[in-house]
Amino acid sequence: MLYRPFGTTGKSISAISFGGMRFTEPQDLDTCGALLKYAHGKGINYFDTAPAYCDDRSEEIFGHGLSDLPRESFHISTKSGKAAGDELRRQLEKSLTRLQLDRVDFFYIWHLMSPEDWDKRRRGGAVEAALQARDEGLIDNLLCSSHMEGDDLSAVLAEGIFEGVLLGYNALNFPYRRKAIEQASDLQLGVVTMNPLAGGLIPQNPERFAFLKRDAGDDVVSAALRFNLSHSAITSALVGFAAEQEIDQAVAVTENFVPVPLDSQRLTPNIEAGFDALCTGCNYCLPCPVDIPIPKFMDVYNQVILNHGKTTSVAGRLRYHWELTAEPAGTCIACGACEDRCTQHLPIIERLKQLAP
Ligand code: SF4
Ligand code: SF4
Structure with a gap:
């Protein structure tokens, strides 16, 4: 196993970390706990969980599976998406009970979606409550997780509150996130990446992602993880096992x-050649005269393509990843300016029509 220093926290974590969101039988504590121990035996020393994962059983699984291991042999994180300080505090205390711990190594202000959302967390007291918990020794290090784009997330990180960040980064979405990763590195923060396999799209589409492979004997899953770990700013890639x-x-x-x-x-040339009909997130299509966030809609359309035309996940991805509804797609006036600028020559107008409600 490869270990890397987690920013300036003094901790060293495994380059592959265990994400606790994919247990197939979360009611079976012994089997899930055994999987955690197996990973620990293979050198994984960073385990990530959260309230609500796996029918709200994930934290309990971690408590059950890790409680008899030497405490200094692993690092563990959990999260809270609460905006109100008192609610965050109650959730943290419940997490500690479920984890059978009196402190967690890392605690995330969870799932920051936008500058407005960040403002809400600050005004609601969530950040203050988390810092208070750190002062009391309930958490060692305060981090954030985010789906924000590079510039917005960079501004949050530059405030100097967090010691690390968790964000989605993979061969599909890296143009959206690279700036934040590089800024985090400049700020000497720990960087954990989630979703390194693009929600399963990479292993499900091995030919499209074959360009990531090192040689013919390589496989796309290994190549996609290597893609993450090769970025010098990334401390660890979180995989849901x-x-x-x-x-x-x-x-x-x-x-x-x-x-x-x-x-x-x-x-980039490899990505573009391999992706032909996919948006690469370069942002050259902007601005739009009616302020449609075109790259975000095209990111969603990427998922449609990679899901072989199925549109079932469109609403969820718009909401979860981009805090959007489909309505703006219907406001396109078909001026064509974006298509003239698109580096991929994508039929943006037609795609927006398909995504519109
Ligand atoms: S064609 Fe539609 S999406 Fe493109 S710039 Fe014009 S209004 Fe915006
Ligand atoms: S210019 Fe084209 S490829 Fe680049 S973000 Fe816009 S739609 Fe995507």
Whole structure:
């Protein structure tokens, strides 16, 4: 296993971390706990959970599975998305009870969606309550997790409140997130990436992502994890494990690890060639005269393409990843300015029509 320093916290965490959101039988504490122990035995020392994961059983699973391991042999994180300080405090205390711990190593202000959302957390007292909990020793380090775009998230990180950040980063969405990752690195923050396999889209579409592979004997899952770990700013890639063989495959990536070059001169042309009809998140299509956030809608359309035309997840992705409804897509006046500028020559107007309610 490869270990990396987590920012300036003094902690060293495994380059592959265990995400507790994919247990297939969360009611079976012994089986799930055994999977955690298996991962720990393979060198994974960072475990991430949250209230609500796996029918709200994930924290309990972690408490059950890790409680008999030496406390200093693992790091654990949980989260709160509450805006009100007193609610965050109650949730943290409940998490500690379920985890059978008197402190967590990392605690996330969870799922920051926008500058307005960040403002709400601050005004509601969530940040203050978390800092108070840190002063009391209930948490070691305060972090945030976010789906914000680079510039907005960079502004939050620059405030100097957080010691690390968790954000989605993979071969599909990296243009949206690269700036925040680089800023986090400049600020010497720990960086954990989630969703390194793009919600399963990468393993489900091995031919599209074959360009990530190092050679013919490579596989896209390993290549996608290597893609994450090759970025020098990334401390650890969080993988939601459901089986021992998945752990073995991910851990193998860290053995004799050699980073692949990630500079945009090499990677971006490969991404664009491999993605043909996919939006690369470059933002060149903006501005739009009616203020449609075109790259966000095109990101959602990427999922439609990679899901072989199925539109079932559109509303959820708009809401969960971008805090949007489909309505703005219906306001396009078809001026064509975005299509003239699109580096991928995408039929943006037609795609917006398909995404409109
Ligand atoms: S075609 Fe539609 S989406 Fe594109 S710039 Fe014009 S109004 Fe905006
Ligand atoms: S210019 Fe094209 S590829 Fe770039 S973000 Fe806009 S729609 Fe996506």
